[in-house]
Amino acid sequence: MSSTRMTPERETSSPLPVPTPVSPPAAFADMAPAVASTTLSPIRDYLSKRGSGRLADDSFAAVMLICACSIFAIVLFIFGILIMHSRLSLAQFGWKFFTTQAWDPVSGDFGALPFIYGTLATSLLALCMAVPLALGVAIFLTELCPRPLRAPISFLTELLAAIPSVVYGLWAVFVLVPLMRDVIGPFLSKTLGWTGFFDGPNFGVGLLTASMILAIMILPIISSLTRDIMTAVPNSQREAVLALGATRWEMIRVGVLRNSRIGIVGAVMLGLGRALGETMAVTMVIGNHPDISKSLFAPGYTLASVIANEFSEATGDLYLSALIEIGLALFLVTIVVNAIARLMVWAVTRNAPARVI
Amino acid sequence: MDFESKSMRRNRATRSATNYFVSGLCILATILVILPLLAILFYLIYKGASSLNLAFFTHVPAPVGETGGGMANSIVGSGIILFLASLMGIPIGIAAGVYLAEFGRGKTLANAVRFTADVLNGVPSIVMGISIYSLIVVQQKHFSALAGGVALAVMMVPTITRTTEEMLATVPHAIREAALGLGVPKWRTAISVSLRTASPGIITGCMLAFARVAGETAPLLFTAFGNQFWSFNLSQPIAALPLQIYVYAISPYDEWHRLAWAGSLVLIVLIMVSVTLVRIFANRGALKGGS
Numbered sequence: 001m002s003s004t005r006m007t008p009e010r011e012t013s014s015p016l017p018v019p020t021p022v023s024p025p026a027a028f029a030d031m032a033p034a035v036a037s038t039t040l041s042p043i044r045d046y047l048s049k050r051g052s053g054r055l056a057d058d059s060f061a062a063v064m065l066i067c068a069c070s071i072f073a074i075v076l077f078i079f080g081i082l083i084m085h086s087r088l089s090l091a092q093f094g095w096k097f098f099t100t101q102a103w104d105p106v107s108g109d110f111g112a113l114p115f116i117y118g119t120l121a122t123s124l125l126a127l128c129m130a131v132p133l134a135l136g137v138a139i140f141l142t143e144l145c146p147r148p149l150r151a152p153i154s155f156l157t158e159l160l161a162a163i164p165s166v167v168y169g170l171w172a173v174f175v176l177v178p179l180m181r182d183v184i185g186p187f188l189s190k191t192l193g194w195t196g197f198f199d200g201p202n203f204g205v206g207l208l209t210a211s212m213i214l215a216i217m218i219l220p221i222i223s224s225l226t227r228d229i230m231t232a233v234p235n236s237q238r239e240a241v242l243a244l245g246a247t248r249w250e251m252i253r254v255g256v257l258r259n260s261r262i263g264i265v266g267a268v269m270l271g272l273g274r275a276l277g278e279t280m281a282v283t284m285v286i287g288n289h290p291d292i293s294k295s296l297f298a299p300g301y302t303l304a305s306v307i308a309n310e311f312s313e314a315t316g317d318l319y320l321s322a323l324i325e326i327g328l329a330l331f332l333v334t335i336v337v338n339a340i341a342r343l344m345v346w347a348v349t350r351n352a353p354a355r356v357i
Numbered sequence: 358m359d360f361e362s363k364s365m366r367r368n369r370a371t372r373s374a375t376n377y378f379v380s381g382l383c384i385l386a387t388i389l390v391i392l393p394l395l396a397i398l399f400y401l402i403y404k405g406a407s408s409l410n411l412a413f414f415t416h417v418p419a420p421v422g423e424t425g426g427g428m429a430n431s432i433v434g435s436g437i438i439l440f441l442a443s444l445m446g447i448p449i450g451i452a453a454g455v456y457l458a459e460f461g462r463g464k465t466l467a468n469a470v471r472f473t474a475d476v477l478n479g480v481p482s483i484v485m486g487i488s489i490y491s492l493i494v495v496q497q498k499h500f501s502a503l504a505g506g507v508a509l510a511v512m513m514v515p516t517i518t519r520t521t522e523e524m525l526a527t528v529p530h531a532i533r534e535a536a537l538g539l540g541v542p543k544w545r546t547a548i549s550v551s552l553r554t555a556s557p558g559i560i561t562g563c564m565l566a567f568a569r570v571a572g573e574t575a576p577l578l579f580t581a582f583g584n585q586f587w588s589f590n591l592s593q594p595i596a597a598l599p600l601q602i603y604v605y606a607i608s609p610y611d612e613w614h615r616l617a618w619a620g621s622l623v624l625i626v627l628i629m630v631s632v633t634l635v636r637i638f639a640n641r642g643a644l645k646g647g648s
Contacts, residue, residue, distance in 0.1 A: 060544030061460050067452035068461070068470045071518065074511055075477055078488045085491045136386025144380055153387060160394050162628070164572020166599045167621045170606045171397045174404075174614065216393050223390070247376040270479065277481025279575040284607060304483045304575070311487065311579055324487060331484045338479035342472065 078331060086325035088318055097325060103290045105315070110322040112329065114290040118300035119330075121207055122282065123275040125296070126214035131268055133215075134222035141223075142230045143252050154227070161220035169284035172213040177204035177285060180212075185297060200295040203287070208296040210286040214278055218271040225270060229263035229348055230256055266344025273337040277330060279304040303330045405622025408615040413623070418585050418601070424612055428620050430587045432627075434502070434596035437589070438581055439571055441506025446513030447563050451552075453514065454521025454559075459547045471522070474515040485511055486576035494580060502588070502595035505581030509573060513566040520562025524555040564632045571628050574599040598624050 083090070089097065093110065100111030141154055181204030188208075189198040233256050241255035242248075257264070287299020288309055303326050314320045412427045419426025453470065461467025485508050493504040528551050536546040552559070574597075577583075582594040583604065598620055605617035 057543045060547070061456075064452050064456035064460060064547075067449045068456040068467070068518075070449055071453055071470055071473050071477060071514060074514070075473055075480075077492075078480070078484065081488050081491045082484070133386045133390055136383040137390050140383040140387045144383055153391070156391050156394055160390075162568060163397060164574070164599060164621075164624060164628075166572065166574045166603050166606070167397070167401070167625065170602060170617055170621055171400055173606055175396065175400055219390055247372050249376040249379045250372065252379075273479045277479075277483065279481065279483040280603060284603075304481055307483050307487060308575060308578055311490075312582075324491070327484050327487045330481055334479055334481055334484075335476055338476045339472070341479075342475045 075335075079328075082324055082328040082331060086321045086328050088321035089325045090321075092318065093322075093325075097322070098329070101290075101292065105310075105319050108316070108318050110318070112303070112322075112326055114292050115301050115303045115306050115326060116329075117292045118207065118286065119276055119302040119304070121296075121300065122210045122214055122286070122302060123272055125207070125211035126218060126275050127268065127272055129211065129215035130219045130222060130271060134219050134226060134267075134271075135264070137219075137223040138226035138230055139252055139256075141227055143248070143256065154224075157220050157223055160216070161224070165217070165278065165280040168213055168217055169281035172209065172281055172285045176209055176213060180204045180209045189297075196294055197296050200293070200297050202297040203299070205285050205287040205299055206295075206297045207286065207300045210282045210300070210302075211296075213281045213285060214275050217278060217281060218274050221274055222267050222271040225267035225345065226260075226264050229260045229267065229345070232263075232348065233259045260348055262344050263348030266341045266346075266348070269337055269341030269344065273334050273341060276337065277304055277334050279308050283308045303327075401618065401622050401625065404615075404618035408619040409622065413616070413619055417587060418616075421610065426616070428596075428598065428601055428616065428623070430584065431596040431598045431601040431620070432623070434581070434584065434588065435571070435598040435624075437502055437591075437595060438505045438509060438577070438597055439567065441503065441591070442509035442513060442570060443563075443567060444510075445506065446510035446566070447517060449510075450514045450517025450563075450566070451521050451559065453518040454525065455547055455552065457518065457522040458525030459543075459551060471519070474518045478515040478519070481575070482512060482573050483575040483578075486579050489576065490579040497592065499592075500580060500582035500594040501592045502581055503591045505577045505595065505597065506591075508576035508580045509570040512570050512573065512576065513563075516566040516569065517559075517563055520565065521555075521559050524558030524562065525551055527558070528554045561636060564635050568628045568632050571631075572599055572624060574603050598627075 089110065093100075097110065098112050098116060101113045102109040102111045103114065104110070137157060141150060141157075145153065181202060185198075185202040185204065185208075189202065192198055237255045237259060238251055241251045246254065282302055283305035286302060286305055288301055288305060289299040290301045290306070291298060293300075307323055307327055307330075311320075311323050314323055412425055413429075414427060414432070415429050416425065416427035417430045418428065453474070457467050457471060461470070489504055489508040489511070493507060494500055497504070532550055532554060533546055536550045537543070541550070577597050577600050581597050581600065583600040584594045584596040586596075588595050602617050602620040602624065605613040605620065608614070
């Protein structure tokens with residue numbers, strides 16, 4: 001192998017401007033600067049042409065490029081096919097689709113407002129429950145936790161992310177729903193009944209139960225991202241604040257949280273994106289009834305769960321295309337939320353020298 | 358401390374109290390987060406293990422009203438769908454990651470691909486399901502295992518792409534330069550040097566993507582659809598473990614609820630075992646080939 005590689009080097013050394021015939025070692029000494037100084041060195045020229053290496057390189061790069069571009073293709077394709085299959089409903093209802101409440105497959109009248117309400121209500125409620133807890137966990141793990149406890153606790157919180165959605169749903173149906181019906185629900189209507197959010201019969205299934213299971217599901221995403229962002233804050237920031245005589249909490253508030261707030265907002269929005277599109281667990285506990293009611297005990301319906309529930313039994317083209325239009329709306333909303341969130345997280349974790357407050 | 362006035366001292370006391378109060382809140386939050394996890398694991402083991410028996414792994418679902426029956430066809434069906442998904446998703450994902458790390462460094466196109474992959478990662482799985490339904494099931498005119506595999510493959514690609522890229526980025530440039538300096542072509546360098554060096558990390562990434570889609574139900578609802586009987590035909594509806602769990606969980610029968618718990622336990626154990634096995638396997642292979 002090495003001998004075949006040596007031969008061409010000797011050959012190509014002859015056209016070089018070598019003043020006197022030299023012995024092989026001296027020729028090598030002369031070669032080295034030639035390789036380094038000019039890109040058109042004969043050796044490199046030979047090597048890049050050898051065995052049609054250029055062609056192989058180019059075609060390999062092209063295949064990799066095609067695979068990379070397939071990611072664009074997937075997104076465009078999803079968008080295209082959703083528009084194509086929802087054109088019936090797009091043409092019939094227009095923007096009215098998102099502002100009317102009717103959902104009547106029999107008479108062919110469809111409006112997505114109850115689902116939008118259900119999705120927004122459950123997602124925002126879930127965020128209200130999950131964000132403080134996730135922040136607490138992230139602060140505990142990055143700033144307060146004794147070192148030996150750090151690995152097991154972070155492992156446990158990451159484990160929450162590995163549980164499939166349908167298993168959360170199963171647990172919610174058989175554990176959370178009875179708990180909600182017999183313990184949490186009555187307690188809430190007794191203490192906070194005057195707000196009007198906890199009126200009406202409490203069956204255990206409904207917006208509040210769905211929000212709770214959603215909160216449990218999006219917690220690990222928000223907390224692990226927030227943890228990454230907080231770890232990215234340089235220690236000099238912490239030390240500077242502590243040196244001014246701050247307590248530990250003041251150090252966290254001023255030195256860490258203020259420096260990473262954009263990233264934390266991004267992490268929360270990523271959690272929101274997950275919550276908006278979460279299907280199975282929500283479908284199993286939300287009650288699946290297209291109503292808009294103030295009470296959180298009332299059953300509801302979300303964009304994702306109406307698709308999961310009614311898609312396979314949708315009769316008639318208009319019904320099907322209305323459901324696909326709901327999918328299109330969900331797709332666009334989650335794309336926008338995720339895009340904004342990613343930009344925010346990137347802005348912080350990429351090349352962020354911590355800002356001076 | 359004579360330089361400290363009375364108000365300063367009181368101020369210091371409240372600051373210290375706030376510090377302890379907030380620290381306490383953080384600890385409370387952590388406990389509150391771990392509690393549901395422990396509850397879920399406890400119920401899974403408690404309810405699932407008591408319903409597991411040999412029939413679960415060898416029988417197909419029993420008709421309504423009959424006791425017994427199992428989920429053998431769902432376990433095999435899930436395996437088939439996941440195999441199909443890995444066959445399609447892993448090569449494309451790794452290739453896209455190789456492009457990002459080896460060829461696209463600093464290019465606008467690469468940044469756009471990276472960003473699109475991240476965004477695609479957040480697209481709800483149910484949307485993936487109806488898109489693949491509209492593409493494949495509508496054309497074929499029936500639900501099929503193949504459609505389920507494609508739906509899951511599409512969900513695997515962005516995760517694998519991003520982890521592959523991150524793992525390749527940790528390979529030191531000196532190693533690549535050494536290979537290129539020996540006259541190894543660029544494609545050979547990418548495959549036998551960069552990918553080889555980063556392979557344990559990439560395999561872990563693939564397993565994470567696998568574990569994520571293994572529990573997915575929503576994209577299979579309208580693609581693989583589910584089946585109460587054995588099926589090995591890729592163009593026919595096929596059973597899948599998560600689908601069967603869903604159907605049983607929302608059913609009104611106690612017997613089926615019992616099976617749903619057992620199925621969930623099996624699903625989680627299967628996911629974790631396959632992830633651990635591949636990780637051990639990969640580490641051993643990397644140790645042999647690496648040094």
